[in-house]
Amino acid sequence: MGVSSRQKIEVSAGHPYPVFLGANLEDLGDYMLSRFGNIEQALIITQPVVAKHYADRVRQGFKGCRVDLVTVSAGEGEKSLARLSALVGEAVRLGADRLTLVVALGGGVIGDLAGFFAGVFMRGIRFVQVPTTLLAMVDSSIGGKVAVNHPAGKNLLGAFYPPLAVWTDFSTLASLPWQEVQNGLAETVKHAVLGDPDLFAFLEEHLSKILERDPLILRELTARSLAVKVRLVSQDEREQGVRALLNLGHSFGHALETATEYEGISHGRGVSVGLVAASRLAEERGLIAGADVQRIMNLLSGLGLPISVRGLEAGRLVQLMAADKKNRFGRKVLILPRGIGQAVQVEDCSDEDLRRAWAGVIDSNFPIS
Numbered sequence: 043m044g045v046s047s048r049q050k051i052e053v054s055a056g057h058p059y060p061v062f063l064g065a066n067l068e069d070l071g072d073y074m075l076s077r078f079g080n081i082e083q084a085l086i087i088t089q090p091v092v093a094k095h096y097a098d099r100v101r102q103g104f105k106g107c108r109v110d111l112v113t114v115s116a117g118e119g120e121k122s123l124a125r126l127s128a129l130v131g132e133a134v135r136l137g138a139d140r141l142t143l144v145v146a147l148g149g150g151v152i153g154d155l156a157g158f159f160a161g162v163f164m165r166g167i168r169f170v171q172v173p174t175t176l177l178a179m180v181d182s183s184i185g186g187k188v189a190v191n192h193p194a195g196k197n198l199l200g201a202f203y204p205p206l207a208v209w210t211d212f213s214t215l216a217s218l219p220w221q222e223v224q225n226g227l228a229e230t231v232k233h234a235v236l237g238d239p240d241l242f243a244f245l246e247e248h249l250s251k252i253l254e255r256d257p258l259i260l261r262e263l264t265a266r267s268l269a270v271k272v273r274l275v276s277q278d279e280r281e282q283g284v285r286a287l288l289n290l291g292h293s294f295g296h297a298l299e300t301a302t303e304y305e306g307i308s309h310g311r312g313v314s315v316g317l318v319a320a321s322r323l324a325e326e327r328g329l330i331a332g333a334d335v336q337r338i339m340n341l342l343s344g345l346g347l348p349i350s351v352r353g354l355e356a357g358r359l360v361q362l363m364a365a366d367k368k369n370r371f372g373r374k375v376l377i378l379p380r381g382i383g384q385a386v387q388v389e390d391c392s393d394e395d396l397r398r399a400w401a402g403v404i405d406s407n408f409p410i411s
């Protein structure tokens with residue numbers, strides 16, 4: 043498969059939709075207009091750097107249709123209720139109505155924010171995911187989870203609101219800074235650990251090509267990584283069961299993001315540290331061999347991802363885990379790896395267990411930064 047040949051994968055959830063890999067931004071408008079029709083306005087929601095590189099390419103395809111652009115500053119802090127409210131004002135000013143198509147052009151922040159906006163504006167208008175970060179390509183553009191953050195917890199206000207389609211143009215990765223590629227790789231390692239041992243071996247084997255950003259390798263790992271997600275969300279769109287496995291590492295990662303007020307650590311890096319904490323806890327319970335935990339840490343470190351944090355207090359992080367959406371009846375529900383390639387949900391972790399898991403990833407040799 044060449045880097046620019048178009049491939050279609052179906053998400054066969056309650057609300058099915060296609061994921062196009064190797065698509066061209068220029069062709070999106072033609073596809074949407076001919077496939078769905080009745081679109082009076084394309085409202086592209088994006089960020090300044092993404093608009094600079096890619097908005098005109100998207101605009102080109104929407105011939106005969108009004109196109110408006112709204113930019114939101116970069117940063118996780120923009121995934122907020124205040125920004126959502128501002129978007130509503132902007133959309134009304136631009137004449138948006140129920141025949142408007144929202145084009146979420148950007149990474150996971152834009153996908154989650156613009157997707158949630160589309161889900162609630164006038165009780166729901168159509169939207170398409172156009173991921174431009176690796177993280178969004180392998181993970182966030184798929185599955186229909188849309189949300190904004192709250193000071194009390196990550197993604198606490200959101201919905202399951204699937205897009206009409208996901209339109210992935212790999213050429214957008216050319217402008218993506220390396221640290222953002224790494225954030226996507228963290229979710230790819232997560233997918234490998236929870237559901238695809240061959241993908242894990244592929245990542246190990248092609249580490250140097252990944253570090254060189256080899257386009258063919260990045261395409262293959264994207265396709266293999268998102269296949270894990272597509273399989274699970276197709277079985278369980280609204281997280282009543284197996285979909286929760288995709289949350290491996292996130293009970294810890296989200297607590298880190300919340301503790302640092304969505305500024306101190308990126309989502310991908312939080313997931314990386316969270317994977318290590320979950321793996322250590324799994325080792326303690328005999329679910330995974332120490333050698334496999336070491337393999338996971340080696341892969342994450344090899345990709346330049348963190349396996350520890352500094353300056354945070356385990357007790358406070360355990361408290362923040364109380365806002366996790368998987369929790370039931372006051373019990374914290376965790377996803378832990380079972381070896382490399384499988385994961386399980388566990389419901390009997392005590393706060394003391396969690397404090398120990400945190401202690402294993404908090405680097406206490408450093409002062410608070």
Ligand SMILES: NC(=O)c1ccc[n+]([C@@H]2O[C@H](COP(=O)([O-])OP(=O)(O)OC[C@H]3O[C@@H](n4cnc5c(N)ncnc54)[C@H](O)[C@@H]3O)[C@@H](O)[C@H]2O)c1
Nearest residue numbers: 089116149150151174175177181182187214217218225309
């Ligand atoms: N809905 C889901 O299923 C799901 C899954 C995983 C993560 N997420 C969410 O995704 C978010 C993280 O997403 P992210 O890692 O993509 O971060 P991001 O959206 O903040 O993007 C990272 C940075 O890259 C810039 N950027 C985006 N595309 C670019 C490009 N092609 N070239 C140059 N710069 C570009 C952005 O402006 C931003 O500064 C978090 O909020 C996380 O909670 C959601």
Ligand SMILES: O=C(O)C(=O)C[C@@H](O)[C@H](O)[C@H](O)COP(=O)(O)O
Nearest residue numbers: 181185187196197285288289292367
């Ligand atoms: O799609 C899912 O389901 C996931 O858990 C994927 C995660 O990578 C993603 O970060 C998701 O937004 C987390 O969901 P949440 O329900 O824990 O907020």
Ligand SMILES: [Zn+2]
Nearest residue numbers: 229292309313
């Ligand atoms: Zn995630």
